[in-house]
Amino acid sequence: MAAVSLCKRCWKRNGIAKPAKAEVVKERDCKLCLGSFLRVADLGGKIVTAIDKVPGAETFSVGTRLTKDSERYEEGIWDMVDLAKAESVKGELNREIGKWVEKNSKYKFRLDPHVRAMIDVVTGGIETQVASVYLYGRYRKLKRNVRQTKRVDSDEKSVEAEIEAPLLRITKGQKAVLHGAGREDIDVLMAGGGRPFVMEVVRPQVRKFDARKAQLAINKSAKGIAAVEALRFCDKNRVEVIKRAKFDKTYEATVELDKPISKPDLQKLPGSVPLAQRTPLRVANRRADLIRKRTVKRLDSIWIDKSHFKLIMTTQSGTYIKEFISGDEGRTQPSVSSMLNRKAKCSDLTVTAIHSEWLEEFW
Ligand SMILES: [Zn+2]
Numbered sequence: 001m002a003a004v005s006l007c008k009r010c011w012k013r014n015g016i017a018k019p020a021k022a023e024v025v026k027e028r029d030c031k032l033c034l035g036s037f038l039r040v041a042d043l044g045g046k047i048v049t050a051i052d053k054v055p056g057a058e059t060f061s062v063g064t065r066l067t068k069d070s071e072r073y074e075e076g077i078w079d080m081v082d083l084a085k086a087e088s089v090k091g092e093l094n095r096e097i098g099k100w101v102e103k104n105s106k107y108k109f110r111l112d113p114h115v116r117a118m119i120d121v122v123t124g125g126i127e128t129q130v131a132s133v134y135l136y137g138r139y140r141k142l143k144r145n146v147r148q149t150k151r152v153d154s155d156e157k158s159v160e161a162e163i164e165a166p167l168l169r170i171t172k173g174q175k176a177v178l179h180g181a182g183r184e185d186i187d188v189l190m191a192g193g194g195r196p197f198v199m200e201v202v203r204p205q206v207r208k209f210d211a212r213k214a215q216l217a218i219n220k221s222a223k224g225i226a227a228v229e230a231l232r233f234c235d236k237n238r239v240e241v242i243k244r245a246k247f248d249k250t251y252e253a254t255v256e257l258d259k260p261i262s263k264p265d266l267q268k269l270p271g272s273v274p275l276a277q278r279t280p281l282r283v284a285n286r287r288a289d290l291i292r293k294r295t296v297k298r299l300d301s302i303w304i305d306k307s308h309f310k311l312i313m314t315t316q317s318g319t320y321i322k323e324f325i326s327g328d329e330g331r332t333q334p335s336v337s338s339m340l341n342r343k344a345k346c347s348d349l350t351v352t353a354i355h356s357e358w359l360e361e362f363w
Contacts, residue, residue, distance in 0.1 A: 004077065006032055013092055014021055014077055015085025016268035032073050033089050034066060036121045037096060045098035047117045050126045051107055055205035059110035060101065063118040114207065133171060133201040135211060135242040136238055138194030139163065141184065148183045150203035162222035170214055171204035179239045181247065181356065189350040194229055196356050216294045221265055248297065250353040253306045253311045255325055255336060258343035260306035268341055272297050281325045294319040311336065322346045
């Protein structure tokens with residue numbers, strides 16, 4: 001690096017309290033900080049104006065952008081000094097602007113803020129990111145042929161839309177997105193204690209509201225289609241937890257047979273059974289073609305008439321139930337079809353329990 005000159009503040013930030021006089025320049029001529037610290041009030045004021053435009057915002061964080069040249073200059077300095085004693089110019093600048101904003105506005109600095117403001121020091125341009133509001137709950141789907149999530153350009157009913165509409169009325173948000181712990185097929189009911197989900201309200205204008213009242217509003221307007229329970233505020237990181245969680249599930253299916261069956265014949269089904277499931281034909285275009293090992297941990301049957309019976313089963317996460325019943329042309333081994341030596345078909349299916357108890361405790 002050629003002869004280095006920095007302002008006093010920048011030398012100090014890099015651990016050098018007493019630089020040689022010849023290597024010191026005025027702040028406004030400093031190639032590292034670009035005189036930014038002389039403009040903290042100006043930059044801070046711009047940030048306050050930007051936060052003012054976000055309804056309901058109470059907390060903020062600051063990010064700054066300097067020039068590429070300044071970044072390169074800083075890297076050069078860091079090759080020369082003791083890194084353990086050095087701090088980046090952005091780190092100090094963000095902190096100084098943050099302090100100014102806290103002192104001169106009603107907004108509080110937070111690491112997980114309502115508004116993230118990113119300011120370009122050279123142009124004064126600001127970008128703001130508004131944090132979503134997140135609510136955890138469990139939903140039941142009370143009606144068949146309701147999708148879990150909305151489909152673009154479609155007015156088909158969905159659990160997501162049913163929960164979204166009242167939430168948008170309350171929060172005046174832009175939209176709301178449902179993040180589910182898995183999903184059931186469109187024709188499958190979700191009963192029992194419901195399926196865990198996180199609802200994300202994007203760009204809300206109201207952040208403080210009573211989650212229980214919101215739940216009442218949802219259950220009133222979604223009546224007969226969906227219902228939610230245990231609705232409460234949560235953090236963003238719960239979305240990932242929800243999406244990764246693997247739960248055993250209990251199902252109730254009505255099975256239809258192509259040949260008559262007697263009660264004693266039905267008793268031949270085992271109480272539990274390990275499966276090898278090759279990716280079902282109906283999802284083969286979306287999923288890798290492979291064989292999954294899953295276990296039906298519990299299997300009970302109740303005879304209805306000679307061609308129908310009820311099947312109650314608890315299975316590991318990721319088990320394809322319709323295919324376990326039909327056999328999916330031999331792709332699931334064994335299957336209800338193969339075990340009963342008849343063609344079996346799932347005529348309706350309900351999830352009666354998602355065994356998410358550990359998740360509730362984890363909250
Ligand atoms: Zn400087």
